[in-house]
Amino acid sequence: MIGLLKSQPSRPSPLSELCSALPSLPLRLQEVGRFVAANDYDATTRSMRDLAAEAGADPAAFTRLAKALGYSGWDQLRAALTEARRPSQASPFSGRAKGRRYGPDSDVALINAKLEAEAAGLARISAVSIADAAKALHAARRIWIAGFRSCRSVAELLNYELRLFRPDRVQLVGGSGPEDLDLGAFHAGEAVVVIGFAPYSRASVLSARAAHGAGATLIAIADSPAAPMTEGADHVLLYEAAASPGFFPSLTGAIAIAQSLAAVTFSLGGASTRKRLRETEVRLAATSQYVAEKG
Template identity: 35%
Template sequence: MDGPDMNYDAVQARILTEIPDLSSELRKAARFLVDHPDEVALVSMRVLASRSEVTPTTFVRLARRLGFTDWAAFRKPFENRLRSGNAPFAAKADALVLRGPEAIFVESLRTNAANFAAAEAANDGKEIARACAILERAQHVRVAGFRSCRAPAHALVYLCRMFRRDVTLLGSDGGSLEAELAALDRKDAVVVIGFAPYSRELGPVVETAQRHGVPMIAIADSIAAPIARHAEVTLRFSTDSPSFFPSVAAALAIVEALAATMLARSGPAAAARVRATELELQGLGAYLPE
């Protein structure tokens, strides 16, 4: 299908197919377009360039690479998608304008509220069910998240271990990540969590899982993320923040919701294991007396 004849779904599919072969600058622009389709239809190319931190001509080159004569032709499927009312989620919040230190706290809370809403809209029930099914079938679930994504990775492991013992955090044993990866089995499952720029340690995790045929679930900021390329399911979160550093609040919300969904699907037996685990923790003095 030639560029002028492509609808939005075809354009998105073409972008995802082309991304691995694009230059770093074109790849950056392509990821932004995939994740912000409403903005493509609503704002100027100059504004898109500013928000994605590429030059306007990068978008023109990308449009031509994808088979369109110019930017206006490339933009048309995005406009038609928005006009049809089939947008998968509402447009992201406009770029925040910092109004001094007094505003940052409130802006952070509001932005994360928008991130939660975006996560709810971007991850439908079918994808959640697929992710749960993969984890339920696995004889061992291994979770990878590094640097700021260590928090949601650790949270997923901690919550799941309340009702099942076969969930572990990769890279937690004195730096022996390679030894842990060597033990991967195709009956296992791997969860990888990350956002751009993606932690170097995620590379060998993804490569090893792919090589051994281990099913992967990606929790990422983009469906075009390198950690999502070979994942069976990708759950997406926004990192928007008025702070100097991207937010992982929505990633934490996703892992909490995923663990809760898994528990609900597992039934009374899983609830009984939570009760037993809680009693054991109390007996070990894990909590301060009230």
């Protein structure tokens, strides 16, 4: 007869552990702990050195804080914080709505909170990282763009903007058929942009792995440095998807990154890209793609 196994008690969330431990910590670690608790998203996306500079603390204090909570070091605590932010696979969207009030009395407050969160998230996007990634796009022989499910809209936007001045060297993964047909077409010297947020689509992860395996330059636009499509990435461009209130994660940061990539790639092309853009505009005008404005 097989006996029933006792279920192991689940470990409390890292933020709960942190808040419970604060009173017993030394004063300096309390300050660092309160900073982490108030900036848990930044704690999962920024380096320990950057966090320490903003908190006005020694980087080693973050390691001491993690060890005081029972973790081997800061990397393990950050991994736990990242995992805690992942939505449930069974209810990735409705789970975000729990505990939030909706209705006539709260609609304006929700909108204001969302707009404030979006603005704060945009301010934390790294312009330097985008500029470096744009240089890789400029140098690439061909650019592939992979975005699926809700991220398809971001991929299509980036594909459209780049094709305005690089019409023959940009391709949407899965744009002309099943995406798995394109995954075997990646080559070294090309760039693959993969866009995603938790819960991550299988197609986006497979695209990233295929790009890395082919030796192509992998650019991941993701909500976390621990996102599966960032493994082996040459450039990781982070945006905040979960910080904004609402039932659905935010794509505002991803769109801003995509448009910034297109703008800088165009700028790097100089006179030749301006010439191709004008040629594209002539073709669009010749086929009357836009409504003529009345004088």
